[in-house]
Amino acid sequence: MNPKEPMQHLVDVDGLRAALEAFAAERDWQPFHNPKNLVLALVGEVGELAEIFQWLSPAASAAAASNPDTAQAVRDELADVLLYLVRLADVLGVDLDAAARAKMRTNAVKYPAERFRGSSRKYDTP
Secondary structure, three states, X not given: OXXXXXXXXXXXXXXXXXXXXXXXXXXXXXXXXXXXHHHHHHHHHHHHHHHHHOOOOHHHHHOOOOOOOOHHHHHHHHHHHHHHHHHHHHHHOOOHHHHHHHHHXXXXXXXXXXXXXXXXXXXXXX
């Protein structure tokens, strides 16, 4: 990815954002959907996702979404993370597509492919 090239639309959550807004409005949950509460709920859901993977081997973790013992839980927790993330972005007025595109451009500059291919080192590590 060239950081100077315009990037196509990456994230389209408008339908999900509207559905979540309506879901919260139908239940009069807007007072509870403040950034602090949503961040804490998001962290909790990420923790539940992490719990599924916590003691799995690398091979088992790679198969977690297709393993009948863990697949449904993985889908459920990923969905919960997505739902809270989109709701949080909406409440904060953050355009997730613009944020993702900007971060991809930043990362392309920080981690040029020719310098970081096949390496997991951090950008400030020699």
